[in-house]
Amino acid sequence: MTRTILELEDAIGALPADARAAADRIFTVSTTTGRLNAPASMHAWITKLFGSVEAVSTQHIVRVTNKVTLEGALFNDLRALRPIEVKGGEEVRKTIDSAANDPFDKPLEGTPADTFGRIKGAHGVTASNVAKYDGYHGVLVFDEHDPLAPVDAATIRDHLETVKRWGEAALADDPAARYLFLMWNCLWRAGGSIVHGHMQMTATRGAHYPRVEALRRQALAYDASTERDYFDDLWLVHDALGLGVEVDGARVAASLVPIKEREVIVLGRPGRDLTSLAAAIARVVTAFRATGVMAHNMAVYLPPLAPDGEDWRRFPPMARLVDRGDPANRTSDIGAMELYAASVIATDPYRVIDALRV
Ligand SMILES: [Zn+2]
Secondary structure, eight states: OOOOGGGHHHHHHTSOHHHHHHHHHHEEEEEEEEEOOOOHHHHHHHHHHHSOHHHHHEEEEEEEEETTTTEEEEEEHHHHHSOOOOOSHHHHHHHHHHTOSOGGGSHHHHSOOBTTBOOBOSSEEEEEOSSOSSSEEEEEEESOOOTTSOOOHHHHHHHHHHHHHHHHHHHHHOTTOOEEEEEEEESGGGTOSOOSOEEEEEEEOSSOOHHHHHHHHHHHHHHHHHSSOHHHHHHHHHHHTTOEEEETTEEEEEOSSOSSTTOEEEEOOTTOOGGGGHHHHHHHHHHHHHHTOOOEEEEEEOOOSSOOSSOOTTOOOEEEEEEOOOTTOOSOSOOHHHHHTOEEEOSOHHHHHHHHOO
16 A cells, blocks of 8 residues: 555554654644636646646645644645656756866865864865854865765765764864754755865854754753653654654654655764764665755754753754755745745655655
8 A cells, every 4th residue: 555645644543542642742734625627728738747637626735734843844645746857867967077176176275274174084074164154164075076976874974973073173172162063955956056065064152053942942842741752752653654764773754844845854862973873864865866856955953062051961963854856947946835834845755755765
C-alpha cells in the first residue's frame, strides 16, 4: 500500500496510543476540498497537465500546523501529482563547469583568512567571509569545485569537524561568541552567490539567533506543560507514521510541516556534537541528488559551545535540509504565502522518506 499525506488524519487516528497522544499534543491536521468549474475550452489543457478534468475539479488539501512552533504547511494532492521535471540539469552542469578556476580553487590566494587563521580539514579549508553577516563569519571552502559532486559520510564528517574547530577558534578569540551556526546554500537558487562547493558558518554573541532561541523556548515550554520531551515526541510521531528513518543513531524525519519542498529534519542526541549528524546528512543529500534536487539549503542548530546560563540540556544538535527547486525556473519557490502565512507544498513527505530508505 502506498501511503500518502492525504490520509494523514486517518493515519494519526490509527496510531498506537502513545504516538497518537504525542501527535495530538503537537499537531492539528485538517482536510479540506477545493472545487472549480472549468469551461470545455480548457479541458484539453487541463488533461495534458494534470491527467484529468476531475483531478482539478475537486482538489484535496491537507493543512498541518505544529501547535508548539506554529509552523504550518498546506499539502495539495493536485500539486503532488505533477511529475518532477528537472529542466535545468544541463544548463546547471554548464554553469558549474564554466565557473571553474574561481577564487575558491586557490583559497589561500583568493580568499581572506580569519584573524585567528585558517582551519584545515582533509577535504576543505576555512576562509573569512568578505562581506560579513555577523562579527565572525567564515566560509568552509571545499577542495572539490563541483557543488554537486557525490558526498559520503566521511567527507561530511570532515567538513563538520572543520566547522566545529572553526567555532572553537572563534570562541577562543572571543569567549562571548559561543553560538555557532552552520549553513549550506547550494547553488544560486538556494542563495549561494559562489558556485564552488562551500558551507558558511557564523559565531554570534549575546543569545542564539531568534529562530534557534525560539525553538529552545518552545521545547522548554512543551516539556514544562506536558512533562514530555518535545524532540522525542516529534520523533515518535514521525517514526510511528512511517516518516522516520534512523541513520547512525541520528533520527531523520520527512517533516510534517516542511518549510518548503522535501524538508528533512535530522535530530541528533542531546549532548552529542554536530559531527554525530554526518552520516544522516550525507544520506539526505545523496537522496536529494538521486531525486534530481540540485539547489538546497541546510542549517545546523546547536547549543552554545560554552555554557550561557540557559537550559540547553535537551536541545539536540539538529540539521534541516530543504529543496529549493529547479535552478532553471525563473519563478521563485517562495512567495507571500511562505513569507507571511504558511508553506504551500507539492511534495508528499511519504515520497521523501521513500527516497531516504536504502
Ligand atoms: Zn571552483
